[in-house]
Amino acid sequence: MLHMEKERIAFIGTGVMGASIIKHLLENGHEVSVYTRTKEKAEPLMALGATWASSPAEAFKNKEIAFTMVGYPADVEEVYFGDNGLFQTAESGNTVIDMTTSEPTLAKKISDHAQRLGVEALDAPVSGGDIGAQNGTLSIMVGGSRDTFNKVLPVMNHFGENIVYQGEAGAGQHAKMCNQIVIASGMIGVCESLAYGLKAGLDLSTVLQSISSGAAGSWSLSNLAPRMIKNDYAPGFYIKHFVKDMKIALDESTKMGITLPGLALAYEMYEKLIEEGYGENGTQALLKAYK
Structure with a gap:
């Protein structure tokens, strides 16, 4: 051709x-x-x-x-x-x-x-x-x-x-698991940061101005934290699909004989959100676990 x-x-x-x-x-x-x-x-x-x-x-x-x-x-x-x-x-x-x-x-x-x-x-x-x-x-x-x-x-x-x-073959999927593992624990960090800032009486958008471009910077902090502040939980990526990814990563890590406690915690928290009916929301709805 x-x-x-x-x-x-x-x-x-x-x-x-x-x-x-x-x-x-x-x-x-x-x-x-x-x-x-x-x-x-x-x-x-x-x-x-x-x-x-x-x-x-x-x-x-x-x-x-x-x-x-x-x-x-x-x-x-x-x-x-x-x-x-x-x-x-x-x-x-x-x-x-x-x-x-x-x-x-x-x-x-x-x-x-x-x-x-x-x-x-x-x-x-x-x-x-x-x-x-x-x-x-x-x-x-x-x-x-x-x-x-x-x-x-x-x-x-x-x-x-x-x-x-x-x-x-399969290496692309393994690399994606590495990606999802970072996001899983990272989302906990983003949510805890916002929950803390809110409780401390700070203006969260102003906080983001400082922390998004510093050492704490991440894609989730830049793209999803602003959505969280607006209570916008529309899916860029569904929680139900993220839970599926985390399950694959946990299964693969078990096969390889490694323990990933951060991933396990995120999986547990997201599973709970699905039970509460948030499966169709975006991954940023993890913030609801802190309300």
Whole structure:
């Protein structure tokens, strides 16, 4: 295939992140076929030129690349291996790229199966939230073959900024776990800082002015603390999905024989928020644990 041509792309999952990524692909002249469980969710994208398919298999027909970004490992399994999954219509020379934060072992399973079909596979989970997806500045952690990584890099450049090859299949998912572990304990720090500042009678926006750019600075402090101050708990990233990620990281760390008490505490606190009905809120709703 000549590089002058735009790759034809299937995109499975049009959630908060997926929808923004699809817009970047369309803006850059790619033909994009989308599948999502509820067609209505895809309508704004269809208005921009995407075509809707009735299944992942259907979406991938006559396409070169399939991106998947769904909720849980079980969804990933279904999207690839199900009766109407991508592997039903994948052809030799195609590439499949899973951007769901999922299990490293599942990434390896997808890669092994893809290899048997002559298909290339990458695990490429992302970080940067809804803002990163909208601005096309996502961090992408990639596992799989380096040659495949180099081949699809121009496409990923449409929506990512910090795109790093991490190693063989599963390495992207492991790197994403490192990312989620930092965020988990970091969110506790952000919330405790705000709770303390509030109790001390400080103006929290003024506090942020001082601490966001100092040694305490973090993405969560800059992007989520202002939302917390406004009681804005709209999801850039759902608590229910974050809990899923933390569970994967805890399971993997158990397999590797290491103990992560900070992660375990964050997991417990977020689990409690889900029990209290906050699963559909953004991760910044951890502040509610301190009210």
